[in-house]
Amino acid sequence: MKKKALVAGLSSLAAISTAHAQSSVTLYGIFDEGFEYVTNVRTSGTTGKSLYQLDATSGLQGSRWGLRGAEDLGGGMKAIFVLENGFDGNTGRLGQGGALFGRQSYVGISSQFGTVTAGRQYDSVVDYVGIFGVSDQWASHRGAHPGDLDNLNNSARTNNSVKYASNTIGGFTFGGLYSFGGQAGDFTRNQVFSVGAAYNNGPLALGVGYLNVRNPNVSFFGNNPNGGGVTANNISPAANPVISGYASAHTYQVVAAGAAYTIGAATLGATYSNTRFLALGNTGASGPSPQRYTGDATFNNVEVNAKYQITPAWLVGVAYDYTKGNGADSTLATIHNDGVKYHQFALGTDYSLTKRTDVYIFGIYQKASGVDSTGQEAVASITGLTAAAVNHAALVRAGLRVKF
Template structure:
């Protein structure tokens, strides 16, 4: 079948020339696309051994617990990040990021496939617009300044992560805009559609933030408002419904799931002085218009507004190029609504053995007093761990973290 083409003298030169021309055109057309587009696979695996005191096993009874846990200093994850140059300074971009538990292989963030982030957008001289499941501006600007992000991990976050500064909750159905940088100053605005038929404001979330980063100084401020947070802000995982309490297991806040709205105002700063970095964080969190009727969303039948003020100081020091240490103290006051107060301290050390791998040690101690959101005597409740049987709890963690 192929013999006529192989033996025809006129077809051979023509075929060769055509093939060369086609290859040249294909190379010319494809080379710029490959040079200006990229997709990156990345991830972090964070795994270690924990000792935790006074883990409640039944009301009023607790025992020490030794366990493996995943994703404390950095959430264990894998993701895809892509960018394409569209010309004229305009770029298309996307991020798909999935959290997971190293110990059992389960997906994180309530078993969502891309529970950490999932968005697509455009960026250019005007700034960046992204659409999808995203971090809110408060998280974008304040979280990087938190000791929990720098050295104390999620177990060192504010009690119950009541102000979401440790990024427990992402925002679904969100449109976000970020300005270009003006001499180190940027700002963001975000709006999340509530998805309630006939109600534009139902379950909506909106947030604004701004930051300044130049030289040794980093500053961030932010504000977030969530309507019906049990469904819009906390109820974003598989199986979550407005009728169930989606606030998690921490008695610090899970008694406020009946709130009709939640507001968070926060500010933070870090300043580097040689090998040392000092920092401060403040947040004001309000769970507003509580139902006043006892239910699964409000076990204490609390009404009105529950307000938390939280302040934290931190210090980090780079002892050598490989070894750094950190210390932080946080005080959280629940105000008149429940009179709960939480004192928390954290110490850490991190040793880098390569560009991708480090070992770290974290210790956190918390003391609680007053009455918590459930209407009972406040129990210590380190973020992400099983609450204590009493008013004090400590944890120590040794772990390895590998980035790829």
């Protein structure tokens, strides 16, 4: 009897151990704290002042914590989920407009045929092209293209979405996303869809992506809990004059491509994006248009970058970004939007103290010219900062990043 009891007990332990090995939940996170110096900051009653500040939201990676889980379903299938929260480490406030899991929140199934997930997720331009920009590497959110106009740095997530991602086949991957608009009687209103593909094999990496958003001011830029589109909160005219004047667009469209080539310790990279705000003046379903814009507004953006791994722990990088916008027609005689140009330069270095802790410093300089989306003389608009008081601005950030 004792032997039988012992055998039964060992069998039970083995079953528990097997079940535990087949499922897992991981707690992970990043705390990125930095000191910033910014020039030509717009302030009430004055212009062109310098700013010194601590910031824990716009480092090499935004501060976050999350839960990631998987359970083996057998036959090569797994149930998976991700819940990821963004936060401001200096105040304890939630990020992404107050969403509890505002960075990502999805559940799905992975198998030999790929992965299908549903929830709040990243679009295909972010997945397949964003990785080639320096804002995803060593220059942080601050190094994104002006106002993150093409969303390569993932300023806007996609709610209510279903997503497919293939497994890697000979270095190729591909996928797509669709977000249901949820409007009775109007199938396309507020919908979002995107597709993308990538190739990564040896020294060469390539990526392409397409994003199409209907009524973007509501369905995309305003999809955080406290969001109201490009004319509210973090993407207000003062914070993002690059695109805020185009809130009335019926459709927001991005076509983007990226590439990188590694030669020894050096990597050369580039991105291109064509961003269009189509059918401006759709004030009933999309957003306001105090500038009375009609037709379309188009931006073309090119980034070239390079990085060099001096040692396995020490990286240096440099980048130049050029943005050209063609402006938009207006029915107001006082608005003459002939277009805008932005030149942006970035230089940075990152040093790993351990596998999970690194220190870094980078600088960004931006200069604008022409007329921005608000119909005013363009001012510098470094992503994540209130627009500058004049047409040029600079930022220097030194920080510490800890991963867990």
